[in-house]
Amino acid sequence: MKTYLISVCLTAIIISLCEFILPQGRMKNAVWTVVSVLFAITLIKPILNFNVEEIVDFDKYIDNYSDSKTVGYFDEKEESYLEKYYKQLLFEKDIVAEKVKVEISRMNILKIEVYLSNLVIGENNEHINNSVICDYVAKTLNVDTEKVIVYV
Numbered sequence: 001m002k003t004y005l006i007s008v009c010l011t012a013i014i015i016s017l018c019e020f021i022l023p024q025g026r027m028k029n030a031v032w033t034v035v036s037v038l039f040a041i042t043l044i045k046p047i048l049n050f051n052v053e054e055i056v057d058f059d060k061y062i063d064n065y066s067d068s069k070t071v072g073y074f075d076e077k078e079e080s081y082l083e084k085y086y087k088q089l090l091f092e093k094d095i096v097a098e099k100v101k102v103e104i105s106r107m108n109i110l111k112i113e114v115y116l117s118n119l120v121i122g123e124n125n126e127h128i129n130n131s132v133i134c135d136y137v138a139k140t141l142n143v144d145t146e147k148v149i150v151y152v
Contacts (some may be wrong), residue, residue: 004046011042079104086112086141093140112143115151 015035022028082102090097101113114137130150138148 007042007045011039015039078102078107082109082112086114089141090114090137095137095140109143109147111149112141112147113149113151 018031018035022031079102082104083100086102087097087100090100096117097114098117099113099115101115102109103111103113116133130152133152134148134150135145137150138145141148
């Protein structure tokens with residue numbers, strides 16, 4: 001806005017100087033017409049460069065985010081990266097997983113399925129069940145327990 005006001009003031013000063021310098025006659029009228037058009041363009045320039053998207057956030061009104069192909073592409077890449085990362089993280093904590101499947105939507109983790117292999121738990125230990133294992137895996141992966149499903 002500051003540069004706009006400066007450009008308008010400078011253009012007005014230049015127009016005033018042109019009026020004093022130009023001699024009387026037909027040439028003054030022609031130059032005055034050209035200078036007036038340039039001044040009008042200087043005034044209208046911010047309107048021509050006006051960008052509605054800077055002022056109005058259309059994403060609030062139009063939800064085309066879910067249909068975007070790039071979002072799906074990034075979700076797939078993120079899923080494969082997280083699957084490898086979580087499998088390695090479990091392996092570092094001595095939990096061997098055959099497969100880790102991550103489900104992502106809009107860059108948020110919806111569900112993590114962990115398929116464990118070679119789980120060694122004593123059969124006479126009634127305190128360890130699937131929900132205890134699920135809680136431990138969720139804590140190891142640092143995610144909410146509701147998002148983790150463990151298959152033994």
